[in-house]
Amino acid sequence: MKGQFPLERFQSIRTPFYYYDADLLRKTLQTINDEVERHENWHVHYAVKANANPSLLRIIRNAGFGADCVSGGEIEACIRAGFPASKIVYAGVGKSDWEINLGLDNNIFCFNVESIPELEVINQLAHQKGKTARVAFRLNPNVGAHTHANITTGLAENKFGIAMRDMVPVIEHATCLQNIQVVGLHFHIGSQILDMNDFKALCNRVNELQDELERHRITVEHINVGGGLGVDYEHPNRLPIADFKSYFDTFARTLKLRTGQSLHFELGRAVVAQCGSLITRTLYIKEGAFKKFCIVDAGFTDLIRPALYQAYHKIENLSSDSATESYDVVGPICESTDVFAKQIDLNETHRGDLIAIRSAGAYGEIMASGYNCRQLPKGITSDEL
Ligand code: LLP
Numbered sequence: 001m002k003g004q005f006p007l008e009r010f011q012s013i014r015t016p017f018y019y020y021d022a023d024l025l026r027k028t029l030q031t032i033n034d035e036v037e038r039h040e041n042w043h044v045h046y047a048v049k050a051n052a053n054p055s056l057l058r059i060i061r062n063a064g065f066g067a068d069c070v071s072g073g074e075i076e077a078c079i080r081a082g083f084p085a086s087k088i089v090y091a092g093v094g095k096s097d098w099e100i101n102l103g104l105d106n107n108i109f110c111f112n113v114e115s116i117p118e119l120e121v122i123n124q125l126a127h128q129k130g131k132t133a134r135v136a137f138r139l140n141p142n143v144g145a146h147t148h149a150n151i152t153t154g155l156a157e158n159k160f161g162i163a164m165r166d167m168v169p170v171i172e173h174a175t176c177l178q179n180i181q182v183v184g185l186h187f188h189i190g191s192q193i194l195d196m197n198d199f200k201a202l203c204n205r206v207n208e209l210q211d212e213l214e215r216h217r218i219t220v221e222h223i224n225v226g227g228g229l230g231v232d233y234e235h236p237n238r239l240p241i242a243d244f245k246s247y248f249d250t251f252a253r254t255l256k257l258r259t260g261q262s263l264h265f266e267l268g269r270a271v272v273a274q275c276g277s278l279i280t281r282t283l284y285i286k287e288g289a290f291k292k293f294c295i296v297d298a299g300f301t302d303l304i305r306p307a308l309y310q311a312y313h314k315i316e317n318l319s320s321d322s323a324t325e326s327y328d329v330v331g332p333i334c335e336s337t338d339v340f341a342k343q344i345d346l347n348e349t350h351r352g353d354l355i356a357i358r359s360a361g362a363y364g365e366i367m368a369s370g371y372n373c374r375q376l377p378k379g380i381t382s383d384e385l
Contacts, residue, residue: 005277005318009385010354016280016298018365018379019356022059025275028241029063032271035248041261042248045089047227047268048074050362053379056272057081066109068227068266072099079106089224089266091138091186093118093160100125103133110134112186112224114161119174126179136184136224137162137170141205145190145198145228160188167209168216184264185209188226191269196250199228203254210258224264225251231273233312236358242270269362276361278303278377279318282353283332292327294349299331300338302377303357303364307337314358315341322348329355333372 004021036042045066048057052074058081061067066087067078078088090103091112100122103111113119113135126133140161162170174182189202206223213219229247232239247270257263280298305311315329324345331338340357349355365379 005356006385007318010279013380016278016302016377018377019277019279020056020361020379020381021275022381022383024240025056025059025272028271029060031241031244033063035244039252042263044265044267045087046271047266048078050268051272051366052077053365054081055381072102075102097125104129104131110136110183112136112138114138116170119180123177123179132179132181134181134183136186138186139164139167141187141189141202143189143201143205145193146195164209171218182220184220184222184224186224189228191228192230193228194230196246199250200254203251207256219258222262222264223257227266227268229267229270231270231359233359234314236274236314240274273359273362276364278357278360278364280355280357282349282351282355284351285349292325294327294329294346296329296331296355299333301333301369301371301374303360304367305363306340313360315344315346316356316358317347317349317353318356319353320347320349
């Protein structure tokens with residue numbers, strides 16, 4: 001055992017694989033529930049896009065969470081994992097007809113709608129089934145977030161959501177449609193957000209928009225503020241559970257809910273990031289002209305975040321306690337971007353050593369690809385070992 005890892009057990013598992021600490025996940029879920037239960041009518045829908053591993057989905061469902069889905073495949077995965085359809089929200093700028101039909105057939109909680117053409121199609125498909133679709137409008141609040149540009153979503157320049165100036169006419173139009181029931185407003189400003197002022201800015205914008213709606217005598221059942229809370233990638237051991245208290249307190253203090261209105265969250269990363277590590281084996285230590293490469297058997301096909309967003313993940317050698325040396329940790333893919341980290345200190349590393357790439361539970365396994373005809377990595381939870 002090194003740290004929290006059952007090293008002996010790992011020896012017989014084919015690398016690379018994802019390892020999930022189920023106890024940490026349960027503790028994280030409990031922390032969230034403790035915060036949320038202090039407020040009447042607050043609900044968390046786990047953002048399945050972060051990780052749809054069936055074992056994790058079952059643990060999250062058992063904690064009573066709903067689900068936030070962005071595709072028919074995610075809706076199917078959630079139904080299989082036992083999430084009640086009445087707790088499923090379905091978002092996305094490009095929903096196909098079969099996906100909308102799947103949502104209608106299962107009577108999901110609501111569709112988060114991003115455009116008028118989409119609304120018309122949902123109305124038409126619901127009409128064919130003699131059903132009424134519950135919809136929330138995703139509004140683009142034009143609120144920035146201090147995070148990587150690729151994962152900012154709430155600015156006017158992004159493809160997401162309906163522009164604020166269109167909010168009233170869109171809702172008025174929707175209320176005329178026979179098979180649509182407008183139930184909520186939906187927002188999401190970005191991901192890996194650590195500055196609570198960004199969420200505060202979102203709350204202030206929601207307050208303004210609700211005031212405007214009230215002037216038009218429009219009220220909605222619920223407000224959905226999306227997800228976005230970040231985690232500490234630098235210190236996964238010191239801060240294994242995100243600062244949910246500050247996050248939820250920000251909404252409790254700043255957001256003005258109307259009487260009877262419920263508040264919904266769609267947290268993904270902060271739920272699962274820290275419980276997951278990518279476990280990979282060192283294949284070779286290669287002495288370059290002026291540095292050492294630690295070549296591992298995982299590549300960006302297994303974890304694409306460093307290559308795609310220049311994301312930092314802490315890397316540890318689980319098999320060695322020797323003095324540290326500097327390495328570039330790289331994968332086997334035939335691309336120069338297949339690098340997990342440059343010039344980092346690892347305990348002196350040899351062929352066969354197991355390496356943990358930490359904080360990889362969110363947007364890791366689920367973003368894996370088969371490029372180079374590589375096998376997809378498996379995910380194993382501590383419950384299964
Ligand atoms: N709700 C909506 C509408 C979203 O678009 C997202 C994430 C979430 C909720 C969940 O956000 P979270 O709580 O996980 O921040 N692949 C990127 C992250 C993409 C996030 C996309 N949307 C990464 O690896 O950093």
